[in-house]
Amino acid sequence: xxxxxxxxxxxxxxxxxxxxxxxxxxxxxxxxxxxxxxxxxxxxxxxxxxxxxxxxxxxxxxxxxxxxxxxxxxxxxxxxxxxxxxxxxxxxxxxxxxxxxxxxxxxxxxxxxxxxxxxxxxxxxxxxxxxxxxxxxxxxxxxxxxxxxxxxxxxxxxxxxxxxxxxxxxxxxxxxxxxxxxxxxxxxxxxxxxxxxxxxxxxxxxxxxxxxxxxxxxxxxxxxxxxxxxxxxxxxxxxxxxxxxxxxxxxxxxxxxxxxxxxxxxxxxxxxxxxxxxxxxxxxxxxxxxxxxxxxxxxxxxxxxxxxxxxxxxxxxxxxxxxxxxxxxxxxxxxxxxxxxxxxxxxxxxxxxxxxxxxxxxxxxxxxxxxxxxxxxxxxxxxxxxxxxxxxxxxxxxxxxxxxxxxxxxxxxxxxxxxxxxxxxxxxxxxxxxxxxxxxxxxxxxxxxxxxxxxxxxxxxxxxxxxxxxxxxxxxxxxxxxxxxxxxxxxxxxxxxxxxxxxxxxxxxxxxxxxxxxxxxxxxxxxxxxxxxxxxxxxxxxxxxxxxxxxxxxxxxxxxxxxxxxxxxxxxxxxxxxxxxxxxxxxxxxxxxxxxxxxx
Amino acid sequence: xxxxxxxxxxxxxxxxxxxxxxxxxxxxxxxxxxxxxxxxxxxxxxxxxxxxxxxxxxxxxxxxxxxxxxxxxxxxxxxxxxxxxxxxxxxxxxxxxxxxxxxxxxxxxxxxxxxxxxxxxxxxxxxxxxxxxxxxxxxxxxxxxxxxxxxxxxxxxxxxxxxxxxxxxxxxxxxxxxxxxxxxxxxxxxxxxxxxxxxxxxxxxxxxxxxxxxxxxxxxxxxxxxxxxxxxxxxxxxxxxxxxxxxxxxxxxxxxxxxxxxxxxxxxxxxxxxxxxxxxxxxxxxxxxxxxxxxxxxxxxxxxxxxxxxxxxxxxxxxxxxxxxxxxxxxxxxxxxxxxxxxxxxxxxxxxxxxxxxx
Numbered sequence: 001x002x003x004x005x006x007x008x009x010x011x012x013x014x015x016x017x018x019x020x021x022x023x024x025x026x027x028x029x030x031x032x033x034x035x036x037x038x039x040x041x042x043x044x045x046x047x048x049x050x051x052x053x054x055x056x057x058x059x060x061x062x063x064x065x066x067x068x069x070x071x072x073x074x075x076x077x078x079x080x081x082x083x084x085x086x087x088x089x090x091x092x093x094x095x096x097x098x099x100x101x102x103x104x105x106x107x108x109x110x111x112x113x114x115x116x117x118x119x120x121x122x123x124x125x126x127x128x129x130x131x132x133x134x135x136x137x138x139x140x141x142x143x144x145x146x147x148x149x150x151x152x153x154x155x156x157x158x159x160x161x162x163x164x165x166x167x168x169x170x171x172x173x174x175x176x177x178x179x180x181x182x183x184x185x186x187x188x189x190x191x192x193x194x195x196x197x198x199x200x201x202x203x204x205x206x207x208x209x210x211x212x213x214x215x216x217x218x219x220x221x222x223x224x225x226x227x228x229x230x231x232x233x234x235x236x237x238x239x240x241x242x243x244x245x246x247x248x249x250x251x252x253x254x255x256x257x258x259x260x261x262x263x264x265x266x267x268x269x270x271x272x273x274x275x276x277x278x279x280x281x282x283x284x285x286x287x288x289x290x291x292x293x294x295x296x297x298x299x300x301x302x303x304x305x306x307x308x309x310x311x312x313x314x315x316x317x318x319x320x321x322x323x324x325x326x327x328x329x330x331x332x333x334x335x336x337x338x339x340x341x342x343x344x345x346x347x348x349x350x351x352x353x354x355x356x357x358x359x360x361x362x363x364x365x366x367x368x369x370x371x372x373x374x375x376x377x378x379x380x381x382x383x384x385x386x387x388x389x390x391x392x393x394x395x396x397x398x399x400x401x402x403x404x405x406x407x408x409x410x411x412x413x414x415x416x417x418x419x420x421x422x423x424x425x426x427x428x429x430x431x432x433x434x435x436x437x438x439x440x441x442x443x444x445x446x447x448x449x450x451x452x453x454x455x456x457x458x459x460x461x462x463x464x465x466x467x468x469x470x471x472x473x474x475x476x477x478x479x480x481x482x483x484x485x486x487x488x489x490x491x492x493x494x495x496x497x498x499x500x501x502x503x504x505x506x507x508x509x510x511x512x513x514x515x516x517x518x519x520x521x522x523x524x525x526x527x528x529x530x531x532x533x534x535x536x537x538x539x540x541x542x543x544x545x546x547x548x549x550x551x552x553x554x555x556x557x558x559x560x561x562x563x564x565x566x567x568x569x570x571x572x573x574x575x576x577x578x579x580x581x582x583x584x585x586x587x588x589x590x591x592x593x594x595x596x597x598x599x600x
Numbered sequence: 601x602x603x604x605x606x607x608x609x610x611x612x613x614x615x616x617x618x619x620x621x622x623x624x625x626x627x628x629x630x631x632x633x634x635x636x637x638x639x640x641x642x643x644x645x646x647x648x649x650x651x652x653x654x655x656x657x658x659x660x661x662x663x664x665x666x667x668x669x670x671x672x673x674x675x676x677x678x679x680x681x682x683x684x685x686x687x688x689x690x691x692x693x694x695x696x697x698x699x700x701x702x703x704x705x706x707x708x709x710x711x712x713x714x715x716x717x718x719x720x721x722x723x724x725x726x727x728x729x730x731x732x733x734x735x736x737x738x739x740x741x742x743x744x745x746x747x748x749x750x751x752x753x754x755x756x757x758x759x760x761x762x763x764x765x766x767x768x769x770x771x772x773x774x775x776x777x778x779x780x781x782x783x784x785x786x787x788x789x790x791x792x793x794x795x796x797x798x799x800x801x802x803x804x805x806x807x808x809x810x811x812x813x814x815x816x817x818x819x820x821x822x823x824x825x826x827x828x829x830x831x832x833x834x835x836x837x838x839x840x841x842x843x844x845x846x847x848x849x850x851x852x853x854x855x856x857x858x859x860x861x862x863x864x865x866x867x868x869x870x871x872x873x874x875x876x877x878x879x880x881x882x883x884x885x886x887x888x889x890x891x892x893x894x895x896x897x898x899x900x901x902x903x904x905x906x907x908x909x910x911x912x913x914x915x916x917x918x919x920x921x922x923x924x925x926x927x928x929x930x931x932x933x934x935x936x937x938x939x940x941x942x943x944x945x946x947x948x949x950x951x952x953x954x955x956x957x958x959x
Binding site (some may be wrong): 052311441524526527548549550552553554555556557558559562564567568569571572575 | 951
């Protein structure tokens with residue numbers, strides 16, 4: 001197939017604006033998937049994606065479309081996640097594309113993340129075709145939505161398809177639009193091979209499977225290829241495209257998107273963003289690759305069973321191949337033993353990783369509360385970065401602490417401006433600007449510490465706006481803050497995994513909330529146990545877990561011995577699953593208690 | 601010469617089913633009872649030797665049997681009761697009558713455990729019990745008339761709808777009976793009981809603990825000795841039979857669902873009437889306990905009582921040093937070692953304390 005008849009594109013949309021549904025319809029209309037094999041969200045292959053109704057991993061599928069001009073086209077649809085945490089995944093998929101479809105919900109209008117992802121696409125020089133979706137809803141307002149897109153993003157909407165992905169209405173217009181408005185790939189088949197590695201995963205039979213987008217030249221089974229950045233060579237053993245099932249090919253040419261196997265055993269050998277070229281006739285310059293996204297949020301993850309440490313390490317190794325924005329390094333905690341410090345792009349990313357580790361790798365994990373990276377200037381002038389609150393040096397050695405700030409952009413309907421502003425102020429937000437989008441909606445701009453967004457801003461934002469506000473943020477640098485390390489003491493002992501960094505003004509309230517929450521979560525012990533929150537040596541909140549008063553089986557005669565013993569054995573097992581801090585057993589949930597949401 | 605000194609006989613019949621109970625029982629039926637007695641005779645011949653020091657007829661409800669069947673049962677047991685010093689039968693107020701009382705006396709029964717549970721009528725109805733306090737008073741007078749004055753009363757607390765006041769009233773009523781022994785159990789919701797199936801919940805832990813403490817205060821204040829977690833006695837009239845369980849002595853149990861422990865063997869009979877009637881192999885569970893298991897069970901049982909565990913006897917029996925074997929256990933702050941015995945200071949939280957004796 002010549003390049004002129006290929007289109008490589010992504011679909012950009014805010015969560016729930018109908019991206020996956022549109023992808024499903026496109027697959028049906030192009031007969032890519034037989035009706036009987038069709039299931040909702042077919043591109044979302046992770047179990048977790050389907051359950052949560054979100055896209056986490058990018059996925060690629062090849063479709064054939066016979067256009068109204070009578071010619072046949074090959075489309076490569078590269079799916080992208082919509083959530084702010086997965087910006088890195090989005091930029092990876094966009095680099096493999098030449099165009100993008102921007103899906104906007106006609107009843108909701110443009111949202112914060114739509115904007116962020118659209119700007120990403122524009123940064124990648126992609127052609128963007130707007131699509132107005134959900135026109136079947138009674139609350140749909142097509143003109144207003146078109147107006148918003150033209151006003152805010154500056155895209156012409158005069159020929160934008162207006163569709164209902166749900167009912168299938170006008171979806172054909174989208175396919176025609178792809179042919180008419182989106183460009184064909186630019187590469188040259190006569191140039192030496194140049195292909196972008198944009199994703200990979202590990203397959204126990206074939207080794208590492210690499211997803212590539214061929215920019216120039218072509219690659220054939222049996223070719224010797226070189227990964228330019230990794231400086232390693234392999235022989236291609238298998239090539240293919242996803243339809244969405246794997247379909248083998250003898251070669252992939254400029255403009256095509258597919259997968260490649262080359263008996264690559266080690267996952268460390270593959271860098272996402274690397275360029276593949278031919279050993280025989282190498283290209284002169286590698287593709288620019290990706291800007292590495294730095295993790296924003298860190299937390300400790302520990303196997304509940306200390307013997308599973310190696311299993312966790314193996315799982316992280318495999319998972320990070322598939323999720324290159326995840327970082328990890330070994331750490332140990334007095335309370336939790338040996339584990340890893342993991343870095344994530346955001347909270348959703350963290351949750352997704354924990355769930356994938358538990359589900360796909362069968363691990364039982366304890367996660368500590370997430371933390372941002374603090375920049376600490378010591379009294380001797382040296383600077384250190386702290387991503388684990390328990391590592392914060394003693395206050396007397398610290399000159400000042402800085403924390404990451406973000407520029408938060410919140411889109412909100414008029415009636416919720418008050419509560420959203422109040423919330424943002426409560427979370428140490430600094431008001432910067434308010435932009436009128438239309439009669440009913442505004443964009444608020446705040447500068448705010450990232451740690452506040454992590455703690456509860458997003459959840460609260462949704463609740464004060466009844467779900468109507470949307471949020472996007474970008475890091476804008478470090479700023480000093482009046483920050484202190486707060487320790488939690490259980491029975492007089494500091495539990496390192498429970499320490500947090502908190503703004504001094506909020507310390508009392510947080511300390512109170514955490515101790516009360518822990519009191520609910522910790523099982524009663526044989527003696528009264530104090531739970532304290534302390535800054536340095538100063539206790540700022542205290543509560544007691546009452547002592548256990550009665551736990552015994554009332555009746556125990558000859559016939560009850562077996563049963564009674566089984567009961568005790570069960571109790572003992574339960575105890576083993578908790579982490580013992582001194583003489584106190586701490587259940588898993590307690591380690592997340594420092595995130596306590598109900599501190600009001 | 602019989603090595604095993606203690607015999608338990610399970611009577612698997614009741615006249616009605618109490619809502620908290622999941623014991624092995626059926627509604628009384630004359631034909632079934634006859635068949636049961638017939639099979640029991642055979643089991644006795646297979647399993648029993650003469651010379652028991654204590655015999656305990658429990659259930660179910662032994663007095664649910666008709667006069668004739670009760671007489672047959674006691675006759676069957678006669679060869680084994682020659683050396684008995686404590687011979688107990690459980691009785692329900694509504695099925696205990698003068699004829700049966702005379703029969704008990706005649707066959708040497710010298711201790712009666714009466715199921716009372718509560719004296720509050722509302723609570724009794726909610727448990728599906730058929731008596732009232734007046735009937736209790738009558739039946740206790742009846743027992744005494746026949747010289748059966750070693751009487752134990754069974755009570756319950758932490759019952760749905762029970763308040764501290766209602767419990768106090770029940771305790772006052774029971775004190776007025778001046779019986780030498782009281783067993784008082786907190787309600788445990790058994791999955792297979794009527795309560796369990798209805799999803800009834802017991803009271804919260806704190807209330808239960810308050811009640812436990814009230815009971816101890818009231819009964820000990822009135823001259824009772826709190827000699828086991830759920831048992832109180834006066835004038836040294838503790839239950840010899842039950843004490844054997846708590847001292848981890850050997851015992852034999854016969855009839856359905858009864859358990860036995862002989863040396864390192866513990867076995868339990870089937871709960872199925874069908875299997876009991878049709879098979880010679882009636883053991884549902886038959887365990888061979890290793891030394892570690894026996895040691896733990898021994899501790900688990902003895903720490904329930906106020907006399908605790910005789911350390912020297914224990915160490916001789918198992919050939920070990922208790923402090924070396926259970927360093928964490930003896931270190932538990934609720935464990936006291938005094939005058940050669942080991943006690944649990946606060947048996948109400950014995951489960952948690954026992955975890956320190958486990959690996």
